[in-house]
Amino acid sequence: MANFRPALIVVDLQEDFCPPNGSLAVTNGRDIVTLINKLLASPFVVRIATKDWHPQDHISFAINHQGKKPFEDIITIVNPLNESETNDSRLWPVHCIQGSPGAxxxxxLHASQLDLVLEKGTDPRVEMYSPFYDPFTSPRVYDSGLTKILKDKQVTDVYVVGLAADYCVKNAAIDAAKEGFKTYLVEECTRAVDPSAWPECKREIETSGAKIVSMDGPEVSRLMTAQ
Structure with missing residues (x-):
């Protein structure tokens, strides 16, 4: 279909986010890979995987803040280019260090079917859940170039899957919608760090204009019949 040019974004399906040994393992995070591989075999214009790719001194690591604990503590991050702009962010265990097995x-994952692997979270000064850019805007600190990649491919629709539902996947879907793509988060293909927070996250995602869909819904079935 000439007016349907879908892209797949597989968010952070990395060892550190998966049982049994991930330092920030999401419960049942590994279980989604079979369905994601099924999607990878569909006729997407482009298939992109993202990876957290953090330096040791990344601001999101609790160990880099004296007296702070992962999961429990939240810090205020200041835009390094504009001290009047701030963002509150949760602290995490060390994870996805550049070049490490956990990253x-x-x-x-059938990685041979991917067209591109995009590394994010490389700037130690800012948190970056979204694969598009950091949360600051005045000015933005880091832009991955993902919007340009998708627009250069004339993508119309973006399908988002991966980990974790309530953080990076949520922000990927919200920002894809913000950039003007018809955006679908395939619910069976993600898992949350905090499942109790997922209903509220779903409302936030759908308010952004993105849509939460099912593997057996028409949005996914359409992929199977796309030419």
Missing amino acids: ELIPE
Whole structure:
């Protein structure tokens, strides 16, 4: 269909986010890979995986803040280019260090079908859940170039899957919609760090204009019949 040019974004399906050994393992995070591989076999214009790719001194690591604990503590991050702009962010265990085994995509993922692997979270000064850009705007600190990649491919629709539902996947879907793409988050293909927070996250995602869909829904079925 000439007016349907879909892209797939597989968010952070990395060892550190998956059981049994991930330092920030999402419960049942590994279980989504079979369905994601099924999607990868569909006729997308472009298939992109993202990876958290943090330096050791990343601001999101609790160990880099004296007396702070992962999961429990929240800090205020100041835009390094504009001290009047701030963002509150949760602190995490050390995860997805550049070049480490924990930063690798899980081997079950059919990575040979990917067209691009995009690394994010490389600037130690800012948190970056979204694969598009950091949360600051005045000015933005880091832009991955993902919007340009998708627009250069004349993508119309973006399908988002991966980990974790309530953080990076949520922000990927929200920003894809913000950039003007018809955006679908495939619910069976994600898991949340905090499942109790997922209903509120779903409302936030849908308010942004993105749509939460099912593997057996028409939005996914359409992929199977796209030419």
